[in-house]
Amino acid sequence: MSIAKLARRVVRALTPYQSARRIGGSGHVWLNANEAPLSPAFTVQSNKFNRYPECQPAQVVDGYAAYAGVNADQVLVSRGADEAIELLIRTFCEAGQDQILICPPTYGMYAISAETCGVGIVEQPLTTDRQPDWPAIRDALSEVKLVFLCSPNNPTGDLVGRDGLIALLEAARDSAIVVVDEAYIEFCPDASVVDLLARFPNLVVTRTLSKAFALAGIRCGFTLASPQVIALLAKVIAPYPIPDPVAQIAAQALTPAGLALMQARVMDLNEQKAALKRALTTLPCVREIFEDKGNFILVRFHDGARVFAAMKAAGIILRDFSNKPGLGESIRITVGYQDEMDAVLKVLRDLTANTMSASNSADDTAPVSRL
Numbered sequence: 001m002s003i004a005k006l007a008r009r010v011v012r013a014l015t016p017y018q019s020a021r022r023i024g025g026s027g028h029v030w031l032n033a034n035e036a037p038l039s040p041a042f043t044v045q046s047n048k049f050n051r052y053p054e055c056q057p058a059q060v061v062d063g064y065a066a067y068a069g070v071n072a073d074q075v076l077v078s079r080g081a082d083e084a085i086e087l088l089i090r091t092f093c094e095a096g097q098d099q100i101l102i103c104p105p106t107y108g109m110y111a112i113s114a115e116t117c118g119v120g121i122v123e124q125p126l127t128t129d130r131q132p133d134w135p136a137i138r139d140a141l142s143e144v145k146l147v148f149l150c151s152p153n154n155p156t157g158d159l160v161g162r163d164g165l166i167a168l169l170e171a172a173r174d175s176a177i178v179v180v181d182e183a184y185i186e187f188c189p190d191a192s193v194v195d196l197l198a199r200f201p202n203l204v205v206t207r208t209l210s211k212a213f214a215l216a217g218i219r220c221g222f223t224l225a226s227p228q229v230i231a232l233l234a235k236v237i238a239p240y241p242i243p244d245p246v247a248q249i250a251a252q253a254l255t256p257a258g259l260a261l262m263q264a265r266v267m268d269l270n271e272q273k274a275a276l277k278r279a280l281t282t283l284p285c286v287r288e289i290f291e292d293k294g295n296f297i298l299v300r301f302h303d304g305a306r307v308f309a310a311m312k313a314a315g316i317i318l319r320d321f322s323n324k325p326g327l328g329e330s331i332r333i334t335v336g337y338q339d340e341m342d343a344v345l346k347v348l349r350d351l352t353a354n355t356m357s358a359s360n361s362a363d364d365t366a367p368v369s370r371l
């Protein structure tokens, strides 16, 4: 008997999330997972590894509450924001009955978590100006329990408009929870909607230490919400979700010194991003540069496959989005430090130069591929 037959139907049918580490690939410049380029150096003490950790380590919860400007009873710490997404679905959606709403193209784990939980998915694609389709979402509210919005949106880099969000929160007040995923908000902190938590008990904000805090390896994320929502999620979360070394490192990252380090990193990366964007605008192989509010830039090329292959050959791993609806020929580039950005630009300039020399030597009738 095949053991696979014993698995749940949804699991047998599932295509797992193609995470950067799962896809793998050989290269020395990793720009495919929106990670920070360098690890911060925090230390861990090993005098209590014999004990189970606190379920919700107070230092981490208090530290994040102070940083985010909310009360401690509005914070839940989890294994990355990914666990927060799944907890929300498991807490609020009945398997085989309820649905979530997503606005593709967006972060893939909302749909995958829903699928693994046997929860349906309503898709309302982003509009042509890459905003949530507010009227369509409002019309679908009676069919969904959770609406997932991502701001800045991965992979397009756009912010969700505040007025539209407020109107949606009003409309959904008694029927649905609106989740705003702020995984990248440190790169544009003024755009956070955390202040709206005071007005809307149906708003949930998810955050992470994986991006601006440069701690993707420790797996630490946060849910910010009304105390009522946090209490419900706390019923569902695993008994000991946060390993003690993770709590120790997260607590250090949330001290004033840790926050200052993070902010300096954000300033640096935002400068690199602006420089990358300026350089990209001068390259003939670039067709469109998407919004840049996160630590990444999605770029539509004339020939995305050729760019991707050339990067790979040069040891640079990027994330290909060309098979996503509306994102043909598009590749997402994580913003790293200058040497990494220089390496990316060198490949693009070399490709441009090669194409031009090919077009100069070709006869007029031969088709010349554009990048």
Ligand code: PMP
Binding pocket: 033, 034, 079, 080, 081, 082, 083, 107, 150, 153, 154, 181, 183, 207, 208, 209, 210, 216, 219, 220, 221
């Ligand atoms: N939300 C978005 C938009 C993301 O891009 C990611 C990670 N790529 C996550 C959530 C998950 O973050 P974490 O590492 O905290 O699980």
